[in-house]
Amino acid sequence: MKATAQAPSNIAFIKYWGKRDEKLRIPANSSISMNLSNTYTTTTVDFDTSYKVDTFFLEGKRVTGEEALRVFKHLDRLRNLAKMNLRAKVTSSNTFPKASGIASSASGFAALTLAASRAAGLTLNTKDLSILARIGSGSACRSIPDGFVEWKTASDSNKSYAVSLHPPDYWAICDLVAIVGTKTKKVSSSEGHALAESSPFYKTRLQSMPKKIREIKTALKKRDFTKFGEVLEAEAVSMHTVMMTSNPPLFYWLPATLKVMQEVWSLRDRGVECYFTIDAGPNIHVICEFKNAKGIQTALSKVKGVKSVLLNKPAPGARLI
Numbered sequence: 435m436k437a438t439a440q441a442p443s444n445i446a447f448i449k450y451w452g453k454r455d456e457k458l459r460i461p462a463n464s465s466i467s468m469n470l471s472n473t474y475t476t477t478t479v480d481f482d483t484s485y486k487v488d489t490f491f492l493e494g495k496r497v498t499g500e501e502a503l504r505v506f507k508h509l510d511r512l513r514n515l516a517k518m519n520l521r522a523k524v525t526s527s528n529t530f531p532k533a534s535g536i537a538s539s540a541s542g543f544a545a546l547t548l549a550a551s552r553a554a555g556l557t558l559n560t561k562d563l564s565i566l567a568r569i570g571s572g573s574a575c576r577s578i579p580d581g582f583v584e585w586k587t588a589s590d591s592n593k594s595y596a597v598s599l600h601p602p603d604y605w606a607i608c609d610l611v612a613i614v615g616t617k618t619k620k621v622s623s624s625e626g627h628a629l630a631e632s633s634p635f636y637k638t639r640l641q642s643m644p645k646k647i648r649e650i651k652t653a654l655k656k657r658d659f660t661k662f663g664e665v666l667e668a669e670a671v672s673m674h675t676v677m678m679t680s681n682p683p684l685f686y687w688l689p690a691t692l693k694v695m696q697e698v699w700s701l702r703d704r705g706v707e708c709y710f711t712i713d714a715g716p717n718i719h720v721i722c723e724f725k726n727a728k729g730i731q732t733a734l735s736k737v738k739g740v741k742s743v744l745l746n747k748p749a750p751g752a753r754l755i
């Protein structure tokens with residue numbers, strides 16, 4: 435019983451930071467994202483009677499410890515649903531090097547959920563796949579549906595899942611990821627979420643979320659790039675304000691992260707529209723219209739401390755291959 439799936443990573447324009455239910459990974463607020471065309475994970479899950487234990491291989495190397503346990507726990511969820519008890523071999527690879535500093539939990543848990551569910555003999559719809567992927571890693575639920583995506587918060591686990599707002603070809607915008615740091619972060623996003631509440635600004639942030647979601651969805655509908663960019667950049671700064679003021683504080687930026695921000699502002703001053711967003715790490719995502727992508731990519735590559743710049747277009751969600 436074997437299946438292979440591929441799933442993209444995604445970049446959130448309105449971020450998920452803080453949980454309503456930690457175990458079930460129900461977010462404190464809804465979020466909006468876009469799937470990325472060049473950063474995806476391919477995962478094969480093979481359930482077989484010959485396996486005595488679950489094993490997990492990433493880029494050909496056996497993974498043990500916490501990282502592997504999180505994968506095996508996810509397999510348990512699928513086994514329970516399928517009412518079977520076979521052990522599995524999970525083989526996974528990313529199109530981006532692990533050392534690139536790009537988080538792989540979104541693409542990883544989306545691909546794992548789809549491959550494992552099919553290998554276990556289940557045929558789940560997008561909603562159910564998204565809910566299951568969410569329990570593995572919150573942001574993974576947004577990598578299940580296509581293109582531009584909304585993940586709604588809800589009081590009930592069965593109501594918090596991601597849906598596609600627009601297909602990938604809806605809008606020719608892209609995400610240029612400037613890689614400035616490649617070290618594994620000291621505080622994972624899973625741990626970081628739990629600290630959000632300790633920031634005095636967290637409540638204010640949560641109150642501002644419904645309006646931000648409305649604004650970004652309207653900008654998306656109108657393909658109003660200026661409004662879209664203004665909202666997403668301010669939103670990233672808002673999330674990082676909460677991170678930096680939590681207890682203990684979380685500072686994910688490096689000097690080169692700020693240098694890229696300055697380059698983005700300077701490009702805008704010169705009439706080249708682009709806006710930045712940053713997740714729980716130092717790498718910085720620059721969002722621009724596709725017609726400006728090459729020029730901006732060249733400009734970002736020249737910023738001191740930038741190791742490489744990856745270009746991503748909007749992409750479909752998880753697929754069986």
Ligand code: DP6
Pocket residue numbers: 445446448449450451459465537539570571572573574623624625627712713714
């Ligand atoms: C900053 O999905 O990695 O990237 O649910 O604990 O696995 P867990 O967290 P994760 O958090 C992502 C946080 C973020 C913002 C976002 O992608 O919305």
